[in-house]
Structure formats: structure tokens, C-alpha cells
Amino acid sequence: MDFTFDARTEELRARLLAFMDEHVYPAERVAHEQRGRLASPWETVPVVEELKAEARRQGLWNLFLPDSEYGAGLTNLQYAPLAEIMGRSPQLAPTVTNCAAPDTGNMEVLAQFGDEAQRKQWLEPLLAGEIRSAFAMTEPEVASSDATNITTHIERDGDEYVITGRKWYISGAMHPDCAVFIVMGKTDPDGTDIRRQQSMVLVPRDTPGVTVERAMQVFGYEDHYHGGHAEVVFDHARVPVSHLIGEEGGGFAIAQARLGPGRIHHCMRLIGMAERAIELMCRRAVSRDAFGKALAQQGVVQNWIADARVAVEQLRLLVLKTAWMMDTVGNRGAHTEIQAIKIATPRTVVGILDRAIQLYGAGGVSQDFPLAELYAGARTLMIADGPDEVHQRSLARRELKKYR
Incomplete structure (x- = not known):
């Protein structure tokens, strides 16, 4: 095992460290002050958009994605020191470089398992930072540490799936730019293999039957930069069958x-x-x-x-x-x-x-x-x-x- 940083990693580290010193750390207090003047706490503070533009200009964008077709094409070993640097300002740095969860995980899912139409509709605008997304897995009524407990139903009705269930601590769901949820639920709740009962579907946020009920706090914080953590109800929300990610039972x-x-x-x-x-x-x-x-x-x-x-x-x-x-x-x-x-x-x-x-x-x-x-x-x-x-x-x- 050789953990010596290669030339590309060293070059990106140098640029990212300079970006943090020159732009991110000074913006922390600015962002806090700007947030206090917003009409809604979920709006994006102006300095974040400024930092995003600067990060893109400097090529410090989508560093997390190993798929070179969509991201920087870095290995995990190359990305590790860069993510560490961004972790020094976890509210700002990952967001302004488009390396913030849950969007990162959702982009990885779409890049690896999404079909061409799904990547065109959702992955491309996520990569561009034009929209945000959420991952809806955890539920308040069950011990979600065991994912086989999930009770949300995804039932097929002709050419549509009907989603019914309640999720909470759904990161990113409060952000006004959150355009889509990746929802995990059961398409085969009575299946003999408990790890083949679940599927994942893409549910646009504006789908009838989708209600973002409230923001969940974490030790009193609402985590505005990452789009908060919401409780979300899916009440017979309908999406086309084409919104299935991968295959039924693959969730x-x-x-x-x-x-x-x-x-x-x-x-x-x-x-x-x-x-x-x-x-x-x-x-x-x-x-x-x-x-x-x-x-x-x-x-x-x-x-x-x-x-x-x-x-x-x-x-x-x-x-x-x-x-x-x-x-x-x-x-x-x-x-x-x-x-x-x-x-x-x-x-x-x-x-x-x-x-x-x-x-x-x-x-x-x-x-x-x-x-x-x-x-x-x-x-x-x-x-x-x-x-x-x-x-x-x-x-x-x-x-x-x-x-x-």
C-alpha cells in the first residue's frame, strides 16, 4: 500500500487548499449573516452561489464521482485528501463544490444504475448543480437500522407505480431546488427473499400525493446548507413505471x-x-x-x-x-x-x-x-x-x- 499522493492529487489539493483559504473560510461568517436576512431560511444565501461559480471556474467541481464520463474520474484514494479538506468547513465546502450528500449518493446511483432517459432528466442537471435531490429511505414507524423493515409500498397499477408511506430525516428535501426523490419501498412485501422485496423509484417532488410535512432538527440545527432533513408523506403518489431504477427487487x-x-x-x-x-x-x-x-x-x-x-x-x-x-x-x-x-x-x-x-x-x-x-x-x-x-x-x- 502506497499512500503517496500522485501528481494530480497534489495539484488538486493545492488548488482546493487555496480555494478554502481565499474563499470558503471568509464566507462562513458572511453566509451566517446573509441567512439572517432571508425571507425563508431554506433559500440559498447569495455567497453560496458566488462560491459555486468560483469552484466551477477553478475546476473544483464533482470531484467525488469516479466515473470520468460524469465526474472528475478520481479514485477513492485520490479523493480522500480532497474530501478531508472540504470536511474542515462541512456546511459550505461540499455544497459549493457539488460534492455534498445526499446529491453525491444519488448521482452515483443514477450513473451506475439509471437508464439513459433517467440520466438525461435527472443526473445531468444534478451534475450541473441546477437542481438538488433527496434520498427517501428512513421511516419513523420502524427500526430503519434494518432496511428490511421498510413499510412504504410501491404497487404497480398498469403503467404506473403507486407509492404510499411516510419517511423522515430525508436529507435535502427542504431545499427549494430539490426536484426529485429516490424512494425506497417494497414492490414485493410478501416475497420469500427479504432482500428482494425492495425497489427504488424516482419521484419528482411536485408529484401529486407528495407532501413535505416538516423540517426535522438535529440537536436544534436545521442544516440549511444541505437542504435540511424532512418528514415526507407519499399518499398514493403515482409515477410512470419508467421511473423504476434498475429492476424490481433490486432496491x-x-x-x-x-x-x-x-x-x-x-x-x-x-x-x-x-x-x-x-x-x-x-x-x-x-x-x-x-x-x-x-x-x-x-x-x-x-x-x-x-x-x-x-x-x-x-x-x-x-x-x-x-x-x-x-x-x-x-x-x-x-x-x-x-x-x-x-x-x-x-x-x-x-x-x-x-x-x-x-x-x-x-x-x-x-x-x-x-x-x-x-x-x-x-x-x-x-x-x-x-x-x-x-x-x-x-x-x-x-x-x-x-x-x-
């Missing part, structure tokens, strides 16, 4: 294909969040005095910073190994490593952010610094894309299988 497999890259992308960005936290800790530690000496001279603060550095270096190596394996043996071959990073990265970064918040005191939980919002995002990722305990269960079973 579970598509979901797994979608979630593998999504999980590692989250972990890449989480490392960037941890690096931002370490930077903020160090700046605070050398600029504040308590009990007659700088915080940087307090032994407990030194321990926090040292432990954070060690943890981040360990996580980065594990994520890079996982990226390398996904590139060389595929997502299925890297299954154990994907689960390992999904377990280790959020919980470790949550701990680092917790220490950073403690170091900042009241400021750490305020809106004046990014730490509280970073913490909310990182803590959520211990649940999103499968809670830690599900991955631990699966990983342990695989380990135990060697000894049976």
Missing part, C-alpha cells in the same frame, strides 16, 4: 452500493472536521491564560491535543487503507474495512470535538465558533448510514466466522 442491492462510498466520504470529511478542531484547540490554548499561565501549559490541555493528533493519524491511515482496498478489490472486498472506519471515525471525532468545546468553554457551545455545529454533525454520523451497533454486529460475525 436493497442498490442501497448497499450507494452506502459504501457514502460511508467512506463521511469518514474522509470527519477527519477534516477533527483537523479543524485541533487547529482551533491550539489557537485557543496559546491565546488564553488561566490560573497564571497559558492554557497551552496546562497538562490536561496538552494531553487532549496530543491524544487528538495520535487519533487523527490512526484514523487517516485506516481510511486511506479502506480507500485503497475499494479501488483494488471493490466495495465488497473492502466490506470489513468500510465497517471499521464507520465505527471508529465518528466516535473518535466526537471525542475530539467534545474536548475542543470544553477548551472553549461557553464559546464552544455558542454560534460564534463552529464547534457545536461540527459536534452535532459528527454525532449524527454515529447513526446515519447504519448505526454503529449494526456495523459492530456484522463485523463481529465476520470475525467469529473464522473460528467456527
Whole structure:
């Protein structure tokens, strides 16, 4: 395993780092101030559109998509350090480079499983940043950690599918530019193979019977930049049969294909969040005095910073190994490593952010610094894309299988 960055990665890193310093970090406070003046909190703040135009001008656009026909054509190993950099400003940087979830996962699904008409209608405008999208999988009435529990029905009626169900925490659904949902539901609820009961269909947001009922908060945050997280009702919503993605019964497999890259992308960005936290800790530690000496001279603060550095270096190596394996043996071959990073990265970064918040005191939980919002995002990722305990269960079973 050679994790040395190649020439293309180094060139993109340099451009992205400069873009962050010159445009993204200065825009964080500007975006916060502009949002306070909007008629609706879900509108896009002007500085985001300015940054999107600049990112496109600089060629820092769709970096996540390995398919060179549609995206930058980077490997997971090449994309890892770029996603880490974007993770340092997770509200702005992924959005303005068109590398934000859930659009990234939806574009991957359409590129891999969509037909020509679906790619023309939905993938192309998503790649251009002209529309946004949402992925509707999680439901409030069942334990969605087990995707076979999904109760939403997708019933065929002639040349149409009729979708009935309730979804929640549907990321991106509150954004005014959200034009389409990828909805997972059951086309064969009584099928003998529980992993062949589900299918995925494309449902335009303006379809009669689709109601976005409310925005869901995450630790009090509404996550405006990513289009929020909504509760959505599908009440006999009808779409043409041509809106089926792949084949009937293929929804579970598509979901797994979608979630593998999504999980590692989250972990890449989480490392960037941890690096931002370490930077903020160090700046605070050398600029504040308590009990007659700088915080940087307090032994407990030194321990926090040292432990954070060690943890981040360990996580980065594990994520890079996982990226390398996904590139060389595929997502299925890297299954154990994907689960390992999904377990280790959020919980470790949550701990680092917790220490950073403690170091900042009241400021750490305020809106004046990014730490509280970073913490909310990182803590959520211990649940999103499968809670830690599900991955631990699966990983342990695989380990135990060697000894049976």
C-alpha cells in the first residue's frame, strides 16, 4: 500500500487548499449573516452561489464521482485528501463544490444504475448543480437500522407505480431546488427473499400525493446548507413505471452500493472536521491564560491535543487503507474495512470535538465558533448510514466466522 499522493492529487489539493483559504473560510461568517436576512431560511444565501461559480471556474467541481464520463474520474484514494479538506468547513465546502450528500449518493446511483432517459432528466442537471435531490429511505414507524423493515409500498397499477408511506430525516428535501426523490419501498412485501422485496423509484417532488410535512432538527440545527432533513408523506403518489431504477427487487442491492462510498466520504470529511478542531484547540490554548499561565501549559490541555493528533493519524491511515482496498478489490472486498472506519471515525471525532468545546468553554457551545455545529454533525454520523451497533454486529460475525 502506497499512500503517496500522485501528481494530480497534489495539484488538486493545492488548488482546493487555496480555494478554502481565499474563499470558503471568509464566507462562513458572511453566509451566517446573509441567512439572517432571508425571507425563508431554506433559500440559498447569495455567497453560496458566488462560491459555486468560483469552484466551477477553478475546476473544483464533482470531484467525488469516479466515473470520468460524469465526474472528475478520481479514485477513492485520490479523493480522500480532497474530501478531508472540504470536511474542515462541512456546511459550505461540499455544497459549493457539488460534492455534498445526499446529491453525491444519488448521482452515483443514477450513473451506475439509471437508464439513459433517467440520466438525461435527472443526473445531468444534478451534475450541473441546477437542481438538488433527496434520498427517501428512513421511516419513523420502524427500526430503519434494518432496511428490511421498510413499510412504504410501491404497487404497480398498469403503467404506473403507486407509492404510499411516510419517511423522515430525508436529507435535502427542504431545499427549494430539490426536484426529485429516490424512494425506497417494497414492490414485493410478501416475497420469500427479504432482500428482494425492495425497489427504488424516482419521484419528482411536485408529484401529486407528495407532501413535505416538516423540517426535522438535529440537536436544534436545521442544516440549511444541505437542504435540511424532512418528514415526507407519499399518499398514493403515482409515477410512470419508467421511473423504476434498475429492476424490481433490486432496491436493497442498490442501497448497499450507494452506502459504501457514502460511508467512506463521511469518514474522509470527519477527519477534516477533527483537523479543524485541533487547529482551533491550539489557537485557543496559546491565546488564553488561566490560573497564571497559558492554557497551552496546562497538562490536561496538552494531553487532549496530543491524544487528538495520535487519533487523527490512526484514523487517516485506516481510511486511506479502506480507500485503497475499494479501488483494488471493490466495495465488497473492502466490506470489513468500510465497517471499521464507520465505527471508529465518528466516535473518535466526537471525542475530539467534545474536548475542543470544553477548551472553549461557553464559546464552544455558542454560534460564534463552529464547534457545536461540527459536534452535532459528527454525532449524527454515529447513526446515519447504519448505526454503529449494526456495523459492530456484522463485523463481529465476520470475525467469529473464522473460528467456527
